[in-house]
Amino acid sequence: MLLTLALAVGIGLVHAQSLQAALQGVTTDGVLAHRQTFDFVVVGGGLAGLTVANRLSELNATVIVIEAGKDDRKDERVYDIYKYGAAFGSDLDWHWPTADGKAIMGGKTLGGSTSINGATWTRAGKEAYDALPRFMGGIQGEGRWAWSRMSDFMKKSETFRAPEEWQAQLGAGYNASYHGSEGPVQARYTAGMYRGAHQAAFTQVISADGVQNISDSAGGVAAGVGWSASSLDGDNRRSSSATAYWTPIEGRTNIAILVGYMATKIETEGSSTIRAKGVSYSGPGGNGTVYAREEVILAAGAIMSPHLLQISGIGPASDLQAAGIASVLDLPGVGRNLQEQTMNTIAWPRAEGYNVSGAGPSNMIAYPNATALFGNSSTVFQEGMTANLSAFAEAAFKNGGAVTAEGALSTLQIQADVIKRGAAVVELFLDGGWPNGGLGINMWTLLPFSRGRVVSSAGAVLPRIEPNFFSASADIQMQAAGVRLARRAFGTQPLRALVRNETMPGPEVSDADEALIPWIEYNFGTVSHPLGTCAMMRREWGGVVDANLTVYGTSNLRVVDASVLPMQVSAHLSATLYGVAENAADIIKEAYEARRSGLGHSLVSRACRSARMLFW
Known part of the structure; x- marks a missing residue:
């Protein structure tokens, strides 16, 4: 008792x-x-x-x-x-x-x-x-x-x-085994979903460039091209x-x-x-x-x-x-x-008579891996990436982005291995109706090797942010290759027939490194990831x-x-x-x-x- x-x-x-x-x-x-x-x-x-x-x-x-x-x-x-x-x-x-x-x-x-x-x-x-x-x-x-x-x-x-x-x-696409059915966040394909020939045309030309078509990328294979869902409820309101x-x-x-x-x-x-x-x-x-x-x-x-x-x-x-x-x-x-990602936008006005129906968000995204992005040069890129990891690690240490160069090298080696295993290295986000009513690609590097830091001081409400963008040469190489791939896609039929001449960056900026890289460095923005x-x-x-x-x-x-x-x-x-x-x-x-x-x-x-x- x-x-x-x-x-x-x-x-x-x-x-x-x-x-x-x-x-x-x-x-x-x-x-x-x-x-x-x-x-x-x-x-x-x-x-x-x-x-x-x-x-x-x-x-x-x-x-x-x-x-x-x-x-x-x-x-x-x-x-x-x-x-x-x-x-x-x-x-x-x-x-x-x-x-x-x-x-x-x-x-x-x-x-x-x-x-x-x-x-x-x-x-x-x-x-x-x-x-x-x-x-x-x-x-x-x-x-x-x-x-x-x-x-x-x-x-x-x-x-x-x-x-x-x-x-x-x-x-x-949809594979029920890849998804949850009782969770709090509501996810769906956009109710307004942009419609027109450009999505199918984009899928066709980018697939021909080595980016596989994936109907539902939620199952562990994501390096490809296809429709993507949004976190929206049944009324198309933000979840x-x-x-x-x-x-x-x-x-x-x-x-x-x-x-x-x-x-x-x-x-x-x-x-x-x-x-x-x-x-x-x-x-x-x-x-x-x-x-x-x-x-x-x-x-x-x-x-x-x-x-x-x-x-x-x-x-x-x-x-x-x-x-x-x-x-x-x-x-x-x-x-x-x-680590923060860097984005550039490439834009084309729509061809006369080609209309885009529906509303956003845009849902068509391509995720090329290194092989698709660099094509015949992918081996050269990956060998160069591996050979330069020590230099990237040293840069991270000197810039304050790493505690030691040795520690940074260990982490960058893991990232390089992920790329070699087929992870996507850039994103090509297809926009319908933007910028300026045309068609566009927001393109960013997904796995940057540059490392930065956040630094605070006594009494400061906000910290100082030092991203050290492009301090690793592989990042600008991937960024430039992503721009070239987007341009190549929009220069290929049947997608080419749906647009007029490129306005951003425009024909005055060639694909050559000496022209393209300065344009990238001057015009890039952050992805806020x-x-x-x-x-x-x-x-x-x-x-x-x-x-x-x-x-x-x-x-x-x-x-x-x-x-x-x-x-x-x-x-x-x-x-x-x-x-x-x-x-x-x-x-x-x-x-x-x-x-x-x-x-x-x-x-x-x-x-x-x-x-x-x-x-x-």
Whole structure:
């Protein structure tokens, strides 16, 4: 009886403490949140943050999310996919400037970039995911980050709508075994779907150039050409992480989102092993701090997560001290290994009498691998790529993009092997009706070898971003080859008959390196797919988190966002990152349940001891 009573009281106290939510729902009241304690504190209400927060709220645990942006779900710039681009440069966009005069866009709103991006829903090939374990010293294709597990987590995130008959007739493919049917994110082929002869003509000519036609690229073979889906619901409205992972659960009493407040510091304690005890924030209601019983989870993205770590004293000690920041944990890889893709647009006016019907987003994409991109010269490119890896690694180290040249070389060798295994190296995104009502190709390099960094200083609201674009010669070679392939495609019948003469870059810029490369370097823009700055890889190579996404040297601080990917994948990032976040959520839930089980065992032991003392 006494033992039962002791157990009931002990376990009851644990559950009561865990279920006590300081606040719930979306709030702008930073004062109310101040000094409140939650089991989990999540920084960033974007793709990864809301996914993880949703899954953790399924537990007997309390969760708070801190989001710098507002709740803009009712803003037409967010929910209306046909307003794509209206948010760029606005209050909904971080619009981070880079050191070289470019800018990287990112959603500063609930849902993060999933609330303002192009909604393209693609996965990379199996070879990219299978390489991830190697960055941790594992074996190709083994472990929970390899394709066999990641594909399950990606499917867990989605409900995929099969193409309608008219869409299938246009070429939109579907293999039910590749897709999820019960996940939060809604994915489908666009209801308006551009129609006309140019998609079929593009597929025909690009296939003749060695790019295989793939009806559904979600099954692990992605280097090819075909129709791509979008993250849109049945009403053709954007299915963002906010609408997919937050809207259905916002009535839960154990989860809250504080919007309009920027995290300013991770509060830590300890010396040999650092424990994150909470997060401080600032916003219109002033400053405050929330505390974490269990874990702090950074999900602020590849720019802001390393920035927050650095301004909290976690990063390269010598750099932080030089920037006026007291070092808490010397972790040299924080902010390094930045990878961003570079894009050029090639454009042709439509031929007289050729009309394009339908509406966006565009859904026809070609993903050539090195063999298709370089044709007979592919062996020369790959041999040159391999021979120059040491030079690329040395450049990354000298530019601040790597902790050591030796570590960078190890990671670049893995990337080179992924390319040799057939991964796509550029993307040719076919646009109907743009630019200027014509047809166009947005072309970017998918797997750049250049490495940059994110650098913070004391008191800075935003970090300095140094991408070091084209510091590896292979990147400009792939970029130039991608432009040439696009031009070759539009110069080939039947596609040639649908357009007039090229206007961008125009006939005055030839395919010769001496003409094309300067045009590329002057006119390129960023794709806004930054990643790698808190990489999941070996610490001595410049890694920041381990395979469980725990920051090295800490006990309860994790990073879950694009920054943990050690290299780019040959796809748009959203589908992959939902898989990362679902995977991470499982890891965190397993750890939480193990701790709860251990606590329960401890309570039983204490109760037994108390019972024995009373009995004696």
